Amino acid sequence: MIELDSVTKRFERLTAVERVSLQIQSGEVLGLLGENGAGKTTLMRMMATILTPTEGEIVINGFSVRHQQVEVRRQIGILFGGEIGLYNRLTARENIAYFGQLYGIAPDRLARRIEELSEMLEMQDYLDRRVGGFSRGMKQKVAIARVLVHDPQIVLLDEPTTGLDVGAASIFRALIRQMKAAGKTILFSSHHMGEIEKLCDRVAIMHCGRLCYEGTLPRLRAMYGFTDLDELFLQVLEKEGER
Amino acid sequence: MNASLIWLIFRKELTDLFRDRKTVIGAFVIPIAVIPAIFFLVSVSMSGVEEDARANVSLVILGDVEQPLGQRLLQTEGVKRLQPDDPLASLHEGEVRAIVTIPDDLERHLRQNGSEQIRVRYDAANDKSVYAYDLIQRVIADYEQEVVAERLQAAGLEPSVIHPLELVEESVASEAKMTGKLLSGIVPLMLILSLATGGIAAATDLVAGEKERGTMEALISAPVPAGSILTAKLLTVMVMSGISSVAALVSSSLIIQVGPFSANDGGFALGFLGIGSILLLVLILLLLAAMFAGLELAISTWAKTFKEAQTYMTPVLFAAMVPSYMMLPLVPADIPLLYYVLPIFNGSALCKEIFFGEVQPLHVVCTLLSSLVYVAAVIWLAAALFRREKLLIH
Numbered sequence: 001m002i003e004l005d006s007v008t009k010r011f012e013r014l015t016a017v018e019r020v021s022l023q024i025q026s027g028e029v030l031g032l033l034g035e036n037g038a039g040k041t042t043l044m045r046m047m048a049t050i051l052t053p054t055e056g057e058i059v060i061n062g063f064s065v066r067h068q069q070v071e072v073r074r075q076i077g078i079l080f081g082g083e084i085g086l087y088n089r090l091t092a093r094e095n096i097a098y099f100g101q102l103y104g105i106a107p108d109r110l111a112r113r114i115e116e117l118s119e120m121l122e123m124q125d126y127l128d129r130r131v132g133g134f135s136r137g138m139k140q141k142v143a144i145a146r147v148l149v150h151d152p153q154i155v156l157l158d159e160p161t162t163g164l165d166v167g168a169a170s171i172f173r174a175l176i177r178q179m180k181a182a183g184k185t186i187l188f189s190s191h192h193m194g195e196i197e198k199l200c201d202r203v204a205i206m207h208c209g210r211l212c213y214e215g216t217l218p219r220l221r222a223m224y225g226f227t228d229l230d231e232l233f234l235q236v237l238e239k240e241g242e243r
Numbered sequence: 244m245n246a247s248l249i250w251l252i253f254r255k256e257l258t259d260l261f262r263d264r265k266t267v268i269g270a271f272v273i274p275i276a277v278i279p280a281i282f283f284l285v286s287v288s289m290s291g292v293e294e295d296a297r298a299n300v301s302l303v304i305l306g307d308v309e310q311p312l313g314q315r316l317l318q319t320e321g322v323k324r325l326q327p328d329d330p331l332a333s334l335h336e337g338e339v340r341a342i343v344t345i346p347d348d349l350e351r352h353l354r355q356n357g358s359e360q361i362r363v364r365y366d367a368a369n370d371k372s373v374y375a376y377d378l379i380q381r382v383i384a385d386y387e388q389e390v391v392a393e394r395l396q397a398a399g400l401e402p403s404v405i406h407p408l409e410l411v412e413e414s415v416a417s418e419a420k421m422t423g424k425l426l427s428g429i430v431p432l433m434l435i436l437s438l439a440t441g442g443i444a445a446a447t448d449l450v451a452g453e454k455e456r457g458t459m460e461a462l463i464s465a466p467v468p469a470g471s472i473l474t475a476k477l478l479t480v481m482v483m484s485g486i487s488s489v490a491a492l493v494s495s496s497l498i499i500q501v502g503p504f505s506a507n508d509g510g511f512a513l514g515f516l517g518i519g520s521i522l523l524l525v526l527i528l529l530l531l532a533a534m535f536a537g538l539e540l541a542i543s544t545w546a547k548t549f550k551e552a553q554t555y556m557t558p559v560l561f562a563a564m565v566p567s568y569m570m571l572p573l574v575p576a577d578i579p580l581l582y583y584v585l586p587i588f589n590g591s592a593l594c595k596e597i598f599f600g601e602v603q604p605l606h607v608v609c610t611l612l613s614s615l616v617y618v619a620a621v622i623w624l625a626a627a628l629f630r631r632e633k634l635l636i637h
């Protein structure tokens with residue numbers, strides 16, 4: 001479970017996240033929507049203890065991001081948007097294993113876990129090849145395996161479907177459903193709504209660092225009376241702009 | 244800090260680096276190929292001058308060459324007689340090394356117990372000409388001694404009558420010391436330069452490179468203390484520097500052994516260093532390596548991009564080069580005490596003493612203590628930069 005209480009992050013003069021309060025339960029998939037620069041990545045980085053909140057508190061499965069960083073990190077697997085973050089000169093297996101070892105997983109368990117993940121993500125064919133020559137989609141799968149190697153209770157996915165081909169995207173959706181069924185807490189960010197609709201129970205919409213809507217999709221639809229999700233997203237943002 | 248995590252990260256960094264051709268070339272090929280090549284070229288051209296000076300003593304001998312002095316000069320090794328149209332012009336051009344004028348009736352005058360002037364014209368600004376002058380002087384002096392001996396005998400006296408004192412010359416510099424003198428100039432320069440250059444590629448890659456590729460963010464989101472990550476990276480950079488300087492040391496030792504300097508010593512060039520000196524050398528090199536590694540990591544952390552980091556590394560090279568070059572012409576006795584506490588100067592100066600075989604305890608203490616302070620300072624700086632949130636801006 002993730003609990004955010006009035007979280008604010010300022011970078012010098014810029015306020016990237018402003019007084020965001022939110023709760024995400026175990027077994028829930030929350031879609032975090034917002035345009036580029038809305039503050040989604042900053043919010044996730046604070047949950048992962050990479051950045052410290054300027055104000056407010058974040059509690060991850062009972063551990064504070066301010067005071068129990070190592071425990072928080074053990075709970076979390078975070079997939080970054082933008083650069084994929086793999087070592088190009090290492091093989092896929094070495095990349096995943098390195099992170100497994102950093103999380104302190106025993107060697108035999110790690111080997112089994114890597115087999116399991118590579119089967120799930122259908123990457124057995126290139127597991128022992130160096131990542132440098134991979135396509136974006138192949139790299140994305142390796143990165144996902146790396147994030148899940150320690151079987152984290154909380155999974156933060158920052159724009160994870162960018163660059164995935166159709167086949168990979170559907171494997172990925174299946175994986176998220178499986179994790180949801182296993183009771184994980186999943187936060188999934190995106191700047192367009194279409195992807196979120198298929199997976200998420202609830203959505204939160206951010207704009208200029210603030211949370212401007214938070215609730216289930218049916219409720220969102222009822223409020224704005226639109227059926228097209230991207231249209232709906234724009235309406236919420238417009239309304240936020242008027243305030 | 245956690246030793247097994249540091250070891251894990253360190254191993255991974257080395258594996259990763261060694262799979263990169265750029266880094267390997269930076270760490271090995273430069274010291275193994277480039278430094279000895281420079282060394283070799285310099286020494287070949289230096290000894291080339293000397294050899295040519297010895298082998299080709301082209302002289303113009305004016306006057307009656309058939310007299311004994313003329314014959315002696317001509318029979319001296321390396322001497323060649325030239326007869327150009329304008330001897331003085333040839334001397335200026337360097338074609339002729341010296342012009343000797345032997346008076347026509349020199350021999351007759353000497354027999355009559357007379358004296359004569361022998362005029363030698365040479366170019367004092369030309370090393371080869373100076374060598375020729377020295378040679379002529381020696382030949383003339385030898386000849387003069389013989390003439391004197393003959394005259395004394397004729398007068399019934401022993402040669403020692405006019406030579407009551409004899410100078411017995413004996414240099415106390417052992418061969419080891421001569422080798423040391425030679426090495427004390429060039430080797431510290433190469434060691435320090437290769438320490439500085441050897442880690443640059445690694446340091447740039449390990450922080451700025453990781454930031455740019457996005458792996459740094461993944462690394463710091465793992466449950467690993469920042470101190471362990473930084474320590475592992477520091478050790479990795481030190482290993483690359485160390486490899487580089489060991490490569491430079493081995494290659495320059497080999498080159499000294501097989502190169503034109505080999506006349507000086509038979510064995511391995513470093514064989515003359517005692518175990519204590521070697522340990523001290525290793526210690527001071529480790530401290531220097533740690534300082535360079537810390538500095539390079541700090542720069543790499545501070546830089547926003549890989550390119551920026553590469554640019555900022557250039558001053559490190561100068562910081563290594565300037566003190567080493569300034570130290571090159573100095574002998575240990577000339578090195579001011581201040582140098583033993585200035586960064587890089589201190590290590591460079593102590594290396595010099597070690598190779599000279601004149602290690603002074605006060606200098607060792609100054610160098611080691613000041614180096615420790617510098618190492619602590621740069622590592623503190625690197626750590627402070629590494630823990631900033633700005634680490635992630637790109």
Ligand SMILES: Nc1ncnc2c1ncn2[C@@H]1O[C@H](COP(=O)(O)OP(=O)(O)O)[C@@H](O)[C@H]1O
Nearest residue numbers: 011016034035036037038039040041042043636
């Ligand atoms: N480390 C940082 N330092 C300064 N400003 C930052 C930093 N990270 C993000 N920002 C700024 O904060 C705002 C929110 O960024 P971000 O969280 O990346 O948005 P999103 O992920 O929704 O696109 C942007 O204006 C961005 O420029």
Ligand SMILES: [Mg+2]
Nearest residue numbers: 040041081158
């Ligand atoms: Mg983002």
